[in-house]
Amino acid sequence: MVVGGGYAGVMAANRLTKREDIEITLVNPRDHFVERIRLHQLAGGTSEAVVAYTDVLSPRVRLVVDTVASIDAGVRTITLGSGQEMTYDYLVYAVGSAGTTRVAGAAEHAYGVSTYEEATRLKAALDTAPADAPVIVVGGGPTGIEVSSELAEAGGNVTLVCGDRLGPWLHEKGRVAAERDLRRLGVGIIEDARVAEVLAGGVRLDNGRELPSTLTIWTAGFAAPDLARASGLSTDELGRLVTDETLTSVDDDRIIATGDAAAPSGQAYRMSCQAANQLGPLAAETVLARLAGATPEAVSIGFVGQCISIGRGLGLLNFARRDDSAVAARLRAVPAAKVKELICRSTVWAMAMEARRPGSAIGFKDRSRAARVQAAAVTPPDRDPSRLG
Ligand SMILES: Cc1cc2nc3c(=O)[nH]c(=O)nc-3n(C[C@H](O)[C@H](O)[C@H](O)COP(=O)(O)OP(=O)(O)OC[C@H]3O[C@@H](n4cnc5c(N)ncnc54)[C@H](O)[C@@H]3O)c2cc1C
Numbered sequence: 001m002v003v004g005g006g007y008a009g010v011m012a013a014n015r016l017t018k019r020e021d022i023e024i025t026l027v028n029p030r031d032h033f034v035e036r037i038r039l040h041q042l043a044g045g046t047s048e049a050v051v052a053y054t055d056v057l058s059p060r061v062r063l064v065v066d067t068v069a070s071i072d073a074g075v076r077t078i079t080l081g082s083g084q085e086m087t088y089d090y091l092v093y094a095v096g097s098a099g100t101t102r103v104a105g106a107a108e109h110a111y112g113v114s115t116y117e118e119a120t121r122l123k124a125a126l127d128t129a130p131a132d133a134p135v136i137v138v139g140g141g142p143t144g145i146e147v148s149s150e151l152a153e154a155g156g157n158v159t160l161v162c163g164d165r166l167g168p169w170l171h172e173k174g175r176v177a178a179e180r181d182l183r184r185l186g187v188g189i190i191e192d193a194r195v196a197e198v199l200a201g202g203v204r205l206d207n208g209r210e211l212p213s214t215l216t217i218w219t220a221g222f223a224a225p226d227l228a229r230a231s232g233l234s235t236d237e238l239g240r241l242v243t244d245e246t247l248t249s250v251d252d253d254r255i256i257a258t259g260d261a262a263a264p265s266g267q268a269y270r271m272s273c274q275a276a277n278q279l280g281p282l283a284a285e286t287v288l289a290r291l292a293g294a295t296p297e298a299v300s301i302g303f304v305g306q307c308i309s310i311g312r313g314l315g316l317l318n319f320a321r322r323d324d325s326a327v328a329a330r331l332r333a334v335p336a337a338k339v340k341e342l343i344c345r346s347t348v349w350a351m352a353m354e355a356r357r358p359g360s361a362i363g364f365k366d367r368s369r370a371a372r373v374q375a376a377a378v379t380p381p382d383r384d385p386s387r388l389g
Pocket of ligand 1: 003004005006007008009027028029030034036037038039040066067068069094095096097113114115143146225227258259260261271272273274275276307308
């Protein structure tokens with residue numbers, strides 16, 4: 001049973017078809033695959049951001065269009081939103097993430113872009129707003145950069161409120177390049193100020209300044225759905241299921257987490273399609289190993305960099321070490337935009353290929369992770385030796 005049909009869930013379900021004698025069910029709320037990495041394009045009207053499951057999911061996988069409302073690990077049962085109960089032998093938890101809005105007024109007045117439904121609602125609002133209506137995008141991360149540039153390129157009057165800095169995770173040279181191209185598209189950039197409150201017609205910053213906005217778009221912060229925590233499973237502060245390094249839940253070895261919703265050793269990878277595409281097949285390998293009575297291997301994935309679109313015509317590829325720390329090497333402007341489009345297409349190709357030839361998807365390895373995980377491991381308070389005796 002795979003819960004969640006995003007990048008990680010589809011990859012996991014496809015990889016599970018390596019074994020012919022098992023039944024694989026995928027539960028997802030929609031009957032089509034959502035290309036989340038194109039949701040800013042959906043909002044801006046340059047992509048539908050959907051792909052038919054028949055194009056990316058193996059015909060051996062049964063798709064159930066529903067939402068998992070709860071997991072009862074004790075009896076290995078899930079309850080669907082429709083009320084139906086289903087049993088499983090192994091459950092792959094791949095529910096992804098969504099935006100979080102922790103600031104006053106954001107839930108009422110801000111639009112999101114982190115789910116298909118949010119992006120569709122945002123597009124409808126943009127379509128009916130006056131062309132020169134002020135738009136504020138909150139959050140200087142990759143999603144904020146992609147959304148603000150997409151809308152500014154289409155002629156929007158867009159201001160990006162970054163919080164501390166624009167793209168703080170980028171190398172300084174990459175950051176400067178991103179800023180230059182955003183400004184070239186006409187995006188106003190405000191740094192060193194956080195949105196303290198979203199109002200009906202604007203935002204109030206933490207320095208007291210108020211900015212008018214017809215549409216405020218919230219991109220600052222992502223968290224996993226509440227399903228695991230509400231089902232009594234251990235989660236981290238962002239709701240991700242805590243697992244060991246084989247992606248197996250620390251509470252139950254029949255539950256394997258993957259993608260944005262997984263926190264291996266409590267030290268999650270960056271929420272990204274880049275990680276989800278690699279973690280999906282590896283979650284399936286853990287299930288396959290357990291089914292075969294073997295000991296699953298610790299998973300290892302690595303990053304290449306961050307590739308951000310800046311409108312349709314520009315982009316930035318800031319390369320990174322395998323551990324995701326940015327380096328100075330970068331590709332920018334038009335070549336980076338072309339690479340970004342290639343990446344978007346290749347994620348779909350990779351799922352389609354894995355559906356046809358399970359085992360074909362390969363990832364990177366970050367050999368430094370084991371040492372980092374060990375060094376950062378925190379002794380739980382009740383096992384703290386200094387408290388014993
Ligand atoms: C605008 C935007 C641009 C992005 N661009 C990039 C990028 O360029 N590069 C990059 O690496 N990352 C990017 N990301 C992040 C990337 O999209 C996510 O990290 C990635 O989608 C995670 O994959 P996933 O399979 O874990 O989750 P998802 O793709 O979110 O899939 C999870 C699925 O589970 C479903 N689900 C949730 N709850 C339940 C439930 N209870 N029952 C059943 N199903 C459920 C969801 O509806 C969804 O279909 C971007 C995100 C956004 C919003």
